[in-house]
Amino acid sequence: MATHNLLLLPGDGIGPEVMAEVKRLIDWMNRHDLGRFEHEEALVGGACYDAHGVAITEDTMEKAKAADAIIFGAVGGPKWDKVPYEARPEAGLLRLRKDLALFANIRPAICYPALAESSSLRREVVDGLDIVILRELTGGVYFGEPKTITDLGNGQKRAVDTQVYDTYEIERIARVAFELARKRRNKVTSMEKRNVMKTGVLWHEVVDEVHRRGFADVTLEHQLADAGGMQLVRWPKQFDVIVTDNLFGDMLSDVAAMLTGSLGMLPSASLGETDAKTRKRRALYEPVHGSAPDIAGKGLANPIAMIASFAMALRYSFDMGKAADLIDQAIAAALAKGLRTADIKSEGATVVGTRAMGEAILAEMERLERA
Ligand code: IPM
Numbered sequence: 433m434a435t436h437n438l439l440l441l442p443g444d445g446i447g448p449e450v451m452a453e454v455k456r457l458i459d460w461m462n463r464h465d466l467g468r469f470e471h472e473e474a475l476v477g478g479a480c481y482d483a484h485g486v487a488i489t490e491d492t493m494e495k496a497k498a499a500d501a502i503i504f505g506a507v508g509g510p511k512w513d514k515v516p517y518e519a520r521p522e523a524g525l526l527r528l529r530k531d532l533a534l535f536a537n538i539r540p541a542i543c544y545p546a547l548a549e550s551s552s553l554r555r556e557v558v559d560g561l562d563i564v565i566l567r568e569l570t571g572g573v574y575f576g577e578p579k580t581i582t583d584l585g586n587g588q589k590r591a592v593d594t595q596v597y598d599t600y601e602i603e604r605i606a607r608v609a610f611e612l613a614r615k616r617r618n619k620v621t622s623m624e625k626r627n628v629m630k631t632g633v634l635w636h637e638v639v640d641e642v643h644r645r646g647f648a649d650v651t652l653e654h655q656l657a658d659a660g661g662m663q664l665v666r667w668p669k670q671f672d673v674i675v676t677d678n679l680f681g682d683m684l685s686d687v688a689a690m691l692t693g694s695l696g697m698l699p700s701a702s703l704g705e706t707d708a709k710t711r712k713r714r715a716l717y718e719p720v721h722g723s724a725p726d727i728a729g730k731g732l733a734n735p736i737a738m739i740a741s742f743a744m745a746l747r748y749s750f751d752m753g754k755a756a757d758l759i760d761q762a763i764a765a766a767l768a769k770g771l772r773t774a775d776i777k778s779e780g781a782t783v784v785g786t787r788a789m790g791e792a793i794l795a796e797m798e799r800l801e802r803a
């Protein structure tokens with residue numbers, strides 16, 4: 433059995449609490465011979481700023497480049513509102529994405545039947561939902577230059593962000609979308625704003641071209657991103673894979689999260705290009721939720737998105753689909769028993785904390801593994 437080297441970056445807020453449950457899961461898998469994992473831990477975000485004055489150190493960047501996969505918690509919080517922009521907690525995460533070229537961010541939104549009541553939408557709209565938001569993660573307005581605030585000298589300032597996409601960036605994310613769709617329900621919906629943005633015009637054109645050249649068997653639809661947002665809450669089951677740019681993907685994936693009941697449920701995978709020689713690809717796995725400073729340190733956080741992110745690591749980095757299925761089934765089983773963290777609580781459910789939810793999922797894994 434190959435040994436997999438993980439870099440764990442718990443980060444800030446509830447990050448360390450939910451990461452603790454992943455560590456217990458990793459120990460459990462090692463003990464049961466379901467995998468061989470070694471892991472190292474490092475600081476990122478505000479925690480790293482407090483210790484080193486930066487959001488991520490060069491040493492940690494080197495470790496991230498060398499790791500087989502990075503498991504990331506969450507960063508940020510009001511405590512660091514006043515730190516210099518370059519050193520803000522989020523800068524650590526953005527540097528990891530950019531320097532490791534993790535351009536493809538897969539954010540599945542699955543509504544477990546047990547949770548259909550926790551969504552703010554009616555049961556029939558979300559029950560059984562299973563869609564993927566594929567977000568471009570290393571381009572667009574997040575990284576485009578210039579990115580400045582200039583004093584105009586007349587009592588006014590001017591802020592500029594730049595939305596920029598090159599053909600190759602759109603091509604590679606479109607290919608990932610079509611390949612993903614082929615393993616699912618074979619449909620891609622591309623979202624942009626070609627009615628106001630040049631990047632939208634190019635995005636539309638390139639996605640069409642990639643489709644025509646190599647993926648004509650996949651159904652392709654285009655929606656303007658605002659209308660797409662509306663469709664996402666009107667009838668989300670019309671979608672299979674949604675492919676969109678960095679900023680629209682950020683917003684639409686938070687919307688999609690609420691379809692599933694809570695932001696505490698959504699895992700994500702950020703992947704780089706597969707190396708032609710080694711067949712390996714850089715990868716970072718993180719929950720879509722943030723650091724939730726309001727509940728940090730109280731043991732209340734929902735660990736499911738973090739645990740499901742680790743399951744995605746098994747699936748996408750280590751070809752361990754069966755073990756990943758086991759984790760996903762254990763999550764569904766714990767929910768079916770009526771266990772809920774506070775963010776997904778409903779009438780008649782048993783409200784538990786982070787540790788108890790983690791333990792319940794491990795207990796279900798024990799049971800399923802024996803069965
Ligand atoms: C996300 C987050 C990040 C983003 C923040 C923390 C920089 O909202 O991963 O969705 O905007 O990409």
Ligand code: MG
Nearest residue numbers: 682683686720
């Ligand atoms: Mg976000």
